[in-house]
Amino acid sequence: MVKQRRVLSAGYGINSWLQQRITAVIMLVGIIAVFAFLILANEVIDSNFISWQQFFSFVFVKVFAQIVILAVILHAWVGIRDLWMDYAKSFGLRLVLHTLTVLWLLGSLIYSVEILWA
Numbered sequence: 001m002v003k004q005r006r007v008l009s010a011g012y013g014i015n016s017w018l019q020q021r022i023t024a025v026i027m028l029v030g031i032i033a034v035f036a037f038l039i040l041a042n043e044v045i046d047s048n049f050i051s052w053q054q055f056f057s058f059v060f061v062k063v064f065a066q067i068v069i070l071a072v073i074l075h076a077w078v079g080i081r082d083l084w085m086d087y088a089k090s091f092g093l094r095l096v097l098h099t100l101t102v103l104w105l106l107g108s109l110i111y112s113v114e115i116l117w118a
Contacts, residue, residue, distance in 0.1 A: 005102075016082060020079070023072070023074050023078075026068060027068060030068035033064070041055075056116070061118065066113070066116055069112045069116075070109070073109055077105055081098065084101070
């Protein structure tokens with residue numbers, strides 16, 4: 001009698017690939033926006049706290065920065081989740097690693113909200 005193998009990650013393939021590509025594009029747009037600010041700002045060489053504070057005083061910039069941070073967190077989650085699923089063979093170890101990763105990413109999200117909106 002042949003033992004059937006249970007597939008645990010069915011359905012993640014194309015969704016993970018698409019999430020990674022979409023979040024990568026969002027992060028690229030965010031990086032280009034920051035470089036554009038640095039190049040177009042008058043204080044390119046003397047970029048100080050005041051110029052960054054003025055840049056982030058606009059609600060649009062805060063919302064866009066939060067979207068980019070969410071993209072980074074989702075991108076990290078998909079990558080690390082796949083890594084744990086591929087290399088952590090024990091279910092218990094995988095559960096612990098997934099839990100620690102989610103807690104770390106959730107903490108990062110909460111901290112980003114505190115920094116941007118406080």
